[in-house]
Amino acid sequence: MGTLRSVVDRHASVEERQAALRQIYTQVLERQPYAHERRILAKAEQDFLKDKIGVRRFLMELARSEVYLNSFYHRVSNLKFIEWCFKHFLGRAPMDQNEVREYCNILMHKGAEKCIAAILDSEEYRKEFGCFTVPYPREHRYYASPKVFLESGILNHEHFGQRGWIVPTLYWHELGLDCTAGVCRHPEADEILDPPISAESEALQEKLLELLDAFETSTQSASEAFASLSPSQREALRRVIH
Known part of the structure; x- marks a missing residue:
């Protein structure tokens, strides 16, 4: 898909962190925050820019904020919320109904924050992005099925x-x-x-x-x-x- 990978480690400059912040918002919010939303995210932003927290921790702060939840959780169905979480944090569509059901159960019984945390704590996330890489739409060499290939392409390219x-x-x-x-x-x-x-x-x-x-x-x-x-x-x- 030609997406530029953004890696922010301990040696990243402030300019590199600012660029990564814009990319995080593009990937997770599918836009840049509005002025009043920047005020809500101000502390997390400053902690990220000052290297007090990394990419994964900032993602968790953003995901649990009202900025993200108002856009992708409070006004939508549980199933659509889970699909968007996969898009934003794993860069792909859910593979099958079993995967959707697994996270739907977490969402319904433990809440949105625990559902997102389960994705960010998953082995897949750690393997693909680790602590320093901003999530991005992923293009695999092999897919579990033609359906996964189709759905990931559609989901990653559609507008909010x-x-x-x-x-x-x-x-x-x-x-x-x-x-x-x-x-x-x-x-x-x-x-x-x-x-x-x-x-x-x-x-x-x-x-x-x-x-x-x-x-x-x-x-x-x-x-x-x-x-x-x-x-x-x-x-x-x-x-x-x-």
């Missing part, structure tokens, strides 16, 4: 909120939904599934995962699987997407 705030890229096409314009629509549905966002309940998160599991093991196409849902299942699915 481009395909909605609810359904992860791993699932939207499996459900037969078209979310390319930032809202989700099923070919058989008349309405656009994009009402105001509200907090997702644990029961609805589990319901969506159950439906996706059923789709994955079914020999039917996504449209056939959608058509075979009972009215109550369709309503549950629409409530999750909402």
